Amino acid sequence: MTKTYKIEVDCANCAEKMQEAAKKTEGVEEAVVSFMTQKMKVDFVEGADEKSVMKQVLKACRKVEPDCDIAL
Numbered sequence: 001m002t003k004t005y006k007i008e009v010d011c012a013n014c015a016e017k018m019q020e021a022a023k024k025t026e027g028v029e030e031a032v033v034s035f036m037t038q039k040m041k042v043d044f045v046e047g048a049d050e051k052s053v054m055k056q057v058l059k060a061c062r063k064v065e066p067d068c069d070i071a072l
Contacts, residue, residue, distance in 0.1 A: 003050065006071040007033065007040040007061075014065045021060040027053035040070060 022031035027048035
């Protein structure tokens with residue numbers, strides 16, 4: 001399953017780091033963060049609980065950029 005989320009990210013470099021952090025999160029098959037569109041596209045592993053996975057993605061992204069926000 002693929003979902004797109006509105007994300008608040010301050011720079012392209014941070015977007016790249018957040019993308020890498022999201023990709024390493026358990027339950028995420030692929031993640032793409034676009035600084036230009038302020039969106040994150042996430043492909044979930046089949047059977048993954050989207051809400052709990054995204055909570056972990058947000059936690060990982062906040063380690064990169066503490067003031068980031070993902071519209072869950």
